[in-house]
Amino acid sequence: MRTLVGRWQTWAGFAVAAVILFGIAPAMLTSFRLDLLGQYLCYAIVAAGIGLAWGRGGMLTLGQGVFFGLGAYMxxxxxxxxxxxxxxxxxxxxxxxxxxxxxxxxxxxxxxxAFTLAAIVVIPTGIAALLGLGVFKRRVKGAYFAILSQALAAALAILLVGQSTVGGSNGLNGFRTFFGFRLSDPVNRQMLYFIAAGTLLVVVAVVRQLMQSRYGELLVAVRDGEERVRFLGYDPATIKVVAYTAAALFASVAGALFAPIIGFITPAQVGVVPSIAFLIGVAIGGRTTLLGPILGAIGVAWAQTAFSERFPSGWTYAQGLLFIVVVGFFPAGLAGVGALLRRRRRTTGVLSAGDAQHAQAETVGAAT
Known part of the structure; x- marks a missing residue:
């Protein structure tokens, strides 16, 4: 019965999301704001992969800008x-x-x-798989893995700046068409938004399936007790590689959609700073949940646009302060606040019931 109810809730959630993304948003937002929402959805696709790798697998991926940039540049x-x-x-x-x-x-x-679409899928996932096998087989984890992934993002940005054949520091810009469709046409730009929205829903469905499968249980087990998983006969490195590769694939696809939506791609959008920005959204939203990273990424991106328009020099400090507050006081992110409140309410109810039973016992004892 619980399984049936859970399935209906899942389908209802997807239906509500589809109505919001495909019906309400295009009807209420201007073309400019819809383009902005399309960019936010690309960030959310990256965040879904980070939530899988970091939230469930414990891999602090500080270099997702590498795979995001590969997809965007291709x-x-x-x-x-x-x-x-x-x-x-x-x-x-x-x-x-x-x-x-x-x-x-x-x-x-x-x-x-056809080659471009295949390369967007194959090249980043191949690089992630090879890198993951080389790193996780050597049992590199924690801060060392985070530093390594961040160094790769910095190296890619520096490499792109020095390459005049990919535009150097200016990157690639001025895109006029998208597979034969003129990007200056508002209808075609709305089509791009719909593609991003549909891709996000597919990614969420895939991540949910991975989290609730036997593999998802193993991934959490590796995060919480890697040596115990190895003792049971499983290879933690292989389990980690799958999550890391899936996150790289999602980031690459998001980058490929981001480039035509925003109209350009530069090294500044694929280096260390964007990689950390991806992580901040996931941490604020709640990295261990399914929707937390997605809503966190969209919320942080929206806040950056809204506040930077009014306070251009103050948003960076506000973002850093928000990250510190969430990590310091709400490690589970904003998605964990509701769970914490429910837990406290449940604990309070149990204590109240216990006090009532204790008082009743004392009354009975005194009467006796």
Whole structure:
């Protein structure tokens, strides 16, 4: 009976989310605000993967900007090639300015849409799997893994800045089309938003299935007692690699959607600072829950836009203070506040019942 009720609640939750994302939001928001919401949904996709890897697996992933950037740059390369082909030019506009006469060899495969989509899925997951096996097989974890992942994000940003063939510090920008659809058309921009919203719902469904499966139980067991899991005959490294690879895939897909929605991608959006920003949203929302990281990422991104418009220099300090308060006083994030209140209410009720029984016992004893 509980399983049936849980399934109905899950389907009802997805139905409500679909109505909000596909019905209410497009009807109430302007085109500009809908584009902003599409960006927030991309952040939420990244956050869902971080919640799986960090919240359930205990892996502090400070380098998700690497995979986010890989997906965004690969999509940007395809879009720039498509724009050049429409204008019947041999290379994208920024290469003409830089004096590059022909496409670099590693750019040429991205002229194919099928190759680009496959690369967005395969390349980041392959890198994450190889890196994960190399790190987790050597039992690197905790702060050491966090520092390593953060160093990779910094290295990628520095590498991109020095590469003129990918735009250098300016990155890739000025996208005009998306698989043949003009990005200047509001209808096509709304289509991009719908794709991001649908992708988020699919990612949430996948993460939920992983969390509630036998694998999800093993992932939590590895987080809480890795040596015990190893003693039972399971390989914790393999379990961690699966979660880390899934998080990398989600980040890459989010980056690929983010590039055409926002219209550009630069090294500043894939380095250390964005990676930490992803983490802050997850921590504030509640990393151990399903919806906490998603709502936290959307909420923090919205707050950044709203407050930075009024207090441009103060948002960074407010974000840091919020992160400190949540980590220091609400380790489970805002999603854990409700659970804490329910637990205290339940404990208070038990204590009140116990006091009543004790008083009744004393009365009976005195009467006797």
């Amino acid at each position: 999509m940007g390369m395809h879009l720039k090639i498509a724009d050049a082909e429409i204008r019947k030019q041999p290379v994208p506009d920024f290469m003409q300015i830089a004096g590059i006469p022909a496409l670099p060899s590693y750019w040429e495969p991205f002229s194919s849409a």
